[in-house]
Amino acid sequence: MxxxxxxxxxxxxxxxxxxxxxxxxxxxxxxxxxxxxxxxxxxxxxxxxxxxTLMNILFGHYSADSGAVxxxxxxxxxxxxxxxxxxxxxxxxxxxxxxxxxxxxxxxxxxxxxxxxxxxxxxxxxxxxxxxxxxxxxxxxxxxxxxxxxxxxxxxxxxxxxxxxxxxxxxxxxxxxxxxxxxxxxxxxxxxxxxxxxxxxxxxxxxxxxxxxxxxxxxxxxxxxxxxxxxxxxxxxxxxxxxxxGAEITPPAPSRATPGAPLLVLDRVSGPGLRDVSLSLRAGQITGLAGVSGNGQGALADLLSGLATPTAGRFEIAGNPPGAWSPRAAIAAGIGRIPEDRHRTGTIADFSLTENAILETYADAPVSRSGWMDWTHARQRAEGIIAQYDVRCPGPQTRIRLLSGGNMQKLILGRVLGENPRVILANQPVRGLDIGAVTYVQNQLLAARDAGAAILLISEDLDEILTLSDVIHVISAGRLSPAFPRGTMKPADLGQWMAGHGFGDHGNEEDRKTGQGDKGQGGSNAA
Amino acid sequence: MRLEAIADPTLARSLGLPALALVATVLVGAFLAMLAGADPLQTFGLIVKGAAGSKFALLETLNRATPLIFTGLAVAVAFRARLWNIGAEAQLYAGALATVLIGTKLALPGAALIPLMGLGALVAGGLVLLGPVLLKTRLGVDEVVTTLLFNFIMLLLISLLLEGPLKDPMGMGWPKSEPIPRDARLPRLVEGLRLHWGFGLALVSAVAVWVIQTRTTLGYEIRAVGLNAQAARFAGIPVGAVLVKTALLSGGLAALAGYSEVAGLKGNLTLDLSPGFGYTGIVVAMLALLNPLGVVVSAIFVAGIFVGADGMSRAAEVPTYIADILLATALLFMVLAILLTKFRVRRG
Incomplete structure (x- = not known):
């Protein structure tokens, strides 16, 4: 048609x-x-x-300066x-x-x-x-x-x-x-x-x-x-x-990963929104989490971010159970967190780039010494991130609300990666970004992986999961599927899991025969 | 009509609109003066003269501004962290109570009593706000309600004490406390002028709050929590602890108003110590856009209107209530001006 x-x-x-x-x-x-x-x-x-903007004009939410509908x-x-x-x-x-x-x-x-x-x-x-x-x-x-x-x-x-x-x-x-x-x-x-x-x-x-x-x-x-x-x-x-x-684009083409030791382990962990979740994040590997939004991704991210604590199961970071669990403890344990909502959780809109750059490290020397802020060091930190991560902005004193989503995300990326985290939680890292920024963020994550970080990539975009992940889990109703290595699952197979089929209480669907070598073109959608 | 956000308002907009608000306030005041049958120009002339027309008037204005600077700072500090402290009145009375208790019950020389009373007031005010804040952080109880209701509890408690254990036996039956010793009074700022060191302490406090907000780790935490508590919590800022520290600071500042009024001006504690300084502090802080240095200016402005209106009503036949109306109008127009610096009104 x-x-x-x-x-x-x-x-x-x-x-x-x-x-x-x-x-x-x-x-x-x-x-x-x-x-x-x-x-x-x-x-x-x-x-x-x-x-x-165009649709808002069509709907009369804005009136156009000129032109007619x-x-x-x-x-x-x-x-x-x-x-x-x-x-x-x-x-x-x-x-x-x-x-x-x-x-x-x-x-x-x-x-x-x-x-x-x-x-x-x-x-x-x-x-x-x-x-x-x-x-x-x-x-x-x-x-x-x-x-x-x-x-x-x-x-x-x-x-x-x-x-x-x-x-x-x-x-x-x-x-x-x-x-x-x-x-x-x-x-x-x-x-x-x-x-x-x-x-x-x-x-x-x-x-x-x-x-x-x-x-x-x-x-x-x-x-x-x-x-x-x-x-x-x-x-x-x-x-x-x-x-x-408006330019030639080259999507990231990840090389084979060389996974190392498990850095973060969840063993049959339950908590608010999570049921019996077992997950092992290995050094030098991107673990993709696919699923329809609202199926426990937020709960898992909150757990790794330090915002929530498990009610049952074993939770270990580098082989040790964490003590009192909080966002600060998560940062101290070497978990770099890229939050899902960069506007509401990742940044403070009316803070400058400088103030946002030190949001997670403001209490540590040299930015803060015995209760006093050293704004010179803070601004240097921001300038370093702006230069290294190509954040387009008028300067470090600009309020971050004036930046585009892509530049905001680059600042968050710089803030997180600058601490050399051993584990990275990347929750919807490219949602709403333009293609240039998407490629940039994805390449930075791949570089962090190659440098030995264990990465959990949460995304609702199946193409992104399939392109970047070395292993894939599907989350549905708070339960986690087994780990599927790269290339063993087609989008349609993952879709079955995303719809909630195969989680033990549906018979032997885990034995489903899967195709191989699918590079995640999302071809099954183009029926 | 709809509001459209303005990403980065121009300087002309952010300065011009508040100026326009003041002009509009004056126009409303002029209209009211005409209603009262007076000449508006003369009325305003008398207000200005009453507030700043003589050395005596000016000092009276600064004296009146002193407690307002403290309560204004208390509100500005708390509101900056989105802690809605409506209870500066209660904290003021707690400070006054602590001042009187220490000043009358401890037999110490004045040089020791003066700092001790101030310290006691600070602690008492902080503790009064601590309760509502813990209820907020632990149980999610709305602090607007608790701090507001605390004002009445505190006033009734003072009333109880002044009719009972703290009643001055030499007070001819009036509900007032014994006075603190003469040598425990705050000295004059300048010898021979009726302005005490409470005003100096208020100025120092304003600068201190400004330094805390812009230069210290706590100030950074307070601003982060106020602007976006969700992001602050995610970044590892201990939101609950920051709110507790904010409460101690805010309550302490409001209590210094009570300390300064008792130790600097009145000498004893009565039920009419504060004609609503705690509530007016909210107006002062809002007019100053929560800026601690701006609080000094807006407190003097507000005090000037009150003092000036007193003087004016003695000379012209316009009631002093015009001061309350002017203040309320100024606040409303200022809030509107602030809104319009951030948003543009669109038709349709």
Whole structure:
């Protein structure tokens, strides 16, 4: 099906000449976009390329400095969030906007029914939701509590919410970030049905193979400008990546690891969010942790970070059980921690780069001596990191909130790696970074591995896990799969584990025959 | 209407808007003076004259500013760590109580009593805030509620003591304590002028707090905890211990207001020692944007409005309550100005 969409009449959505400035920054620079009936259009671009700004203008969250938004031939009034919704544009955000304590049906109806007519037309509404889920292949039990639904099911509820409001245009913002490969396939099936029924879809992503698999046309944004408009039949992943970055890119190609002694060992450890977890992090090896978000990755990271203590099981660092466990003890034990949320956990937004650079070592000489800070040393520390890790910033006194995510992450990386940690916890180290920064961070982790560090890499991006890891564990509902050496598992096999199959209570699935030599191209998604 | 964050406000914006807030305050005051049937220009002239028009007026303003500097610092220190200490009033009275107890019960020379009373006040104020903070760090009890309610507990406790064991037998039945000895009073800052060393101590405290915040490890910890406790905890900063230290510092500073009022001005403890200095300290600290050196300026400004309004109401027919209104208006406009330096208002 992916081919040039038939031009029946005019486009269903037309953005013309959209320009938006934030101070000196031009977030959108004269962007034109036409969306035809029944097509999937991918919007591709790095973080900060202007995708989100463009969608916020479409939805009236921002008003453009110039340019117009037309839906079905009618110009939308700028700056009115309701207008796009009423015109039939539905958006599925990356972070869901559902009420946990209501049923799926209630969430779908929320805001569509007048408050003073409770219950009226509920039966009909239910029938309509059931019909919609059948037509679009969105399997959801309307009576289920949202709190009990999986992430994939919640996303389906979000899509149903839009469809129930008669959306003719669906916008999905990074929809696959939280899905297993199987769930991604199911989502794509839904999108294909939707366009077959005459809907149009804008698919925002930076995952190239998914864009190639689902979209018919691709618009590439870079630095707020439209730098390319191609049909997927005329391009390939490599060309798209170059267009997106504006330069040749070489993904990291890790050499074989030479694993050493286990530096951190968990033996049947349980705790909040973890069940019977056994894990051994070896020197000179990257251990990848795959899994759908919210399945215990956070609990395991908290444990290694010193924020949580195990309630049962054996926990050893370099052969010894740690004493009183705390973040400071973890740092002292040589664990370098790259936290999942660099904005809220990894840095203090209103602190300068200098103040952020010493966040974990502020109490030690020479930065601090008998209670007094030596800001000269602190600034030197920051300047060293800025120079060595190529942090782009006006200077060490800049507040870190003004930096891009990539530069923020480079500072964290410098802060962590500068202490020569024996164990590194890298939790979503490249999430939300642009390709240049991704490559940089990944190469730094590989260098640390080759220098003998034991690394635990937690990521929701299966491609990243497959590319970088020497061994892979899958985490599901707080349980850990056995270790799979590099090249023994295909994405689809890992997807089975991610969905919770194979953890002992499902018979002999651990004996599943696995393919070999798969280099993690994520090819199974491109059905 | 929506708010749009401004990443890096210009200098014109961050200075111009607070200035505009002051102008708006003056306009509101002028309107009120007109309502009271007075000439607005004359009213403001009288306020300024009453606050700073003579050496006597100026010294009176500085005297009134002294406890406000202490309570303002107490609030600024605590708020910097996002510890919402609404209980400076209670800590002030704890400091005053400690001062009177040490000053009247220990038979020591004044030279020994003066530092001892100050030390006692510091400790007493810190301990009063320690309870609410431990409840917060251990059990998650909201310190806004506990510190606020402590104000009433402390006032009732003082009332109980002044009607009972601490009642001055020579006090003609008034609820007041015995006075501390003459030689235990804080000396005048300049001989012959009615300004005592409490003001000097307040200035020294402001500088000390500024040094603590910018130059010491504790100051770094306090700012980190206040700006982002989650990141601070992750980085290994002992958040609970930092809050306890902050509480001891904040409570101690507020208590020095009580010490300075008793040992420098009043000589004994009464129930009307503080006309709400603890609460006004919140206004002082907010107007100063929690900057310890700014607290000195804003405390003198606030004290000037009160003293000036007293003088003005004696001369013109405008009630002194205009001072409270001016202060409240100034705070509201200033909070709005601060908001508008950080956010831009957008239509739609």
């Amino acid at each position: 992916p081919s040039e969409a038939p031009a029946q009449g005019g486009p269903v959505l037309r953005l013309s000449g959209i320009t938006k400035r934030f101070g000196a920054l031009v977030a959108n620079d004269g962007i034109d976009l036409d969306l035809a009936r029944g097509e999937v259009l991918a919007l591709l671009g790095e973080n900060g390329a202007g995708k989100t 037309e839906v079905m031939g009618k110009t939308l009034p700028p700056g009115q969030p309701g207008a796009a919704l009423r015109a039939g544009v539905g958006m599925v955000h990356q972070h869901f906007t559902l009420a946990d304590n209501l049923t799926a049906l209630d969430n779908i109806l929320l805001g569509t029914e007048p408050l003073w007519k409770p219950g009226l037309g509920r039966g009909a509404a239910r029938a309509r939701v059931v019909a919609l889920s059948r037509d679009f292949g969105l399997a959801v039990d309307p009576g289920a509590m949202v709190a009990d639904l999986s992430v994939g099911e919640r996303q389906r509820v979000e899509i149903l919410k839009a469809l129930y409001r008669d959306a003719r245009i669906l916008i999905l913002d990074e929809p696959t970030a939280v899905l297993t490969p199987q769930e991604t396939d199911a989502l794509f099936e839904t999108l294909r049905r939707a366009v077959a029924l005459g809907l149009s879809v804008i698919f925002i992503s930076h995952k190239l193979h998914e864009v190639m698999a689902i979209a018919s046309r691709v618009l590439v944004l870079r630095h707020g400008r439209l730098v390319g408009a191609v049909t997927t039949t005329d391009t390939d992943r490599h060309k798209l990546a170059e267009m997106m970055v």
